[in-house]
Amino acid sequence: MDAVFVANDQMALSVMQAACQTGISIPxxxxxxxxxxxxxxxxxxPPLTTIQHDQQSLGKIAVEEIIKIIESGWQEREPMEPKSIMLTPTLVVRQSSIRHKGKVKEVKPSK
Structure with missing residues (x-):
């Protein structure tokens, strides 16, 4: 295994701690x-490489959607159409994912 992508930073930090305790070097x-x-x-x-949400855009869109609901006169008893909004996250590259030159293990194909 070369790397792991963990569901959240808290869990990723725990993975890094466990790796350190068992002699596995990150990265x-x-x-x-x-x-x-x-x-x-x-x-x-090492500092953790992570994916960052665009929290400012998420907050702005949430407020805009709430205003639309209020202005439409929506009543709780009326069903709302589900809506899917995609936001582009940002990769924040730090040292936990950058291998140092010369330290990469050679992978030999299995026979």
Whole structure:
């Protein structure tokens, strides 16, 4: 296994801690990427590579949608149409996913 993508940063930091306790070097032996970009992820060692939500856009869209609902006179007893909105996240690259040159293990094909 070269790397793991973990569901959130809190779990990714736990993976990094467990790896360290078992002698697995991050990122030389195992790359780790989280999701959320919590504050702690930048201060762990090595700093965690993570996916960041666009929280400002998410908040803006949420407020716009609430205003539309209020202005439409929607009543709780009326069903609402489901809506899907896609936001583009950002990859925040830090040291937990960057292998140092010369440390990459050679992979030989199995026979």
């Amino acid at each position: 030389d032996d195992l790359g780790v990427v989280g999701f959320d970009n919590i504050a702690e992820s930048a201060y762990f060692w």
